[in-house]
Amino acid sequence: MNITLDFLVDTEAVGILSKITLLVMQKDFVIVERSTEKAENEAQQHLIISLTYNYDKLTDEILDNLIQELKAIDQVHDVTKNNLKNKDSLLTISNSIMKKYPDIMGSIKEYTKKLDEDGEENKAAVLYEVGEIVGKKIAVDQYRKLNVNDSIAKGLKKIVLPVISPFALAKIKDSELHVSMCPFCMGADATATVPQCDFLTGLISGLLSTKQNVEVEEVKCRAQKMPACVFLISKKY
Numbered sequence: 001m002n003i004t005l006d007f008l009v010d011t012e013a014v015g016i017l018s019k020i021t022l023l024v025m026q027k028d029f030v031i032v033e034r035s036t037e038k039a040e041n042e043a044q045q046h047l048i049i050s051l052t053y054n055y056d057k058l059t060d061e062i063l064d065n066l067i068q069e070l071k072a073i074d075q076v077h078d079v080t081k082n083n084l085k086n087k088d089s090l091l092t093i094s095n096s097i098m099k100k101y102p103d104i105m106g107s108i109k110e111y112t113k114k115l116d117e118d119g120e121e122n123k124a125a126v127l128y129e130v131g132e133i134v135g136k137k138i139a140v141d142q143y144r145k146l147n148v149n150d151s152i153a154k155g156l157k158k159i160v161l162p163v164i165s166p167f168a169l170a171k172i173k174d175s176e177l178h179v180s181m182c183p184f185c186m187g188a189d190a191t192a193t194v195p196q197c198d199f200l201t202g203l204i205s206g207l208l209s210t211k212q213n214v215e216v217e218e219v220k221c222r223a224q225k226m227p228a229c230v231f232l233i234s235k236k237y
C-alpha cells in the first residue's frame, strides 16, 4: 500500500529532500514517487511524496509517529496525508505492469505507444520513472531481507539478474550490466543518437536503490548499433 504525503516547504529549502529521504528510510519506508506543486504563498511549494512501508503491517501509530518527526524538520511547515487525487497515474501504471511480472513486455510496449501517441515530450523520463517504481516495488516485495549493501556487483548478481532474466539475456562485468538480448530496444531504429532502454535503466535503479545509493546510466545501446546495451552503475556520494 502506498501512502502519499503532502509537505509544505520553503521553495529555497536546501537539502530538504535528502533530510526527508534519510528520515523515512530510518523508519523503514521507501520513496516510490515524488513531485512538486505550486503553493499559494510563492516562497513555498508542495512536495508530494508517495511512500511504501517495508513491512507488512503499517499501523496508524507508526504513520503518525513518522509524520510527527517529518514535521519537526527545519523548513517543513506542514505535512498532511494526501487522499490521492490525480497524483497516482504513474503509480497506477506501475502497479498494473508490476502485477503482470514477469510478462511485462506487452504492457510496456503498449504504454510506450500511448506516450508516443500523446506526444509526451518527457517520454524517456516517464519510462525511467515507471521502471524505477516497478523496481522498488519488486525489491521491497521480494528482496527485503537480502543484504547486498556493500557491493554493486553483488546487487546486480543477486537482484537485478534474477529479476530481468525472464525477458533479457544479460551478464555482469564489474559494475556494468551488459544486455545482449534486450527486448526494450529490439526493432528500434538502429540509428538512435541516445540510448533507448529507459524503462530498464529505471528498473535497475529501482531494484538497487533500496539497498545502495547508486546511479544507473545506459552508456551504450543496441539501438545505436552496439553489440549490447550497457548499463553503468556508480555510487552516488
Ligand SMILES: [Zn+2]
Pocket (backbone or CB within 6 Å): 182, 184, 185, 195, 196, 197, 218, 220, 221, 222, 223, 229, 230
Ligand atoms: Zn538499449
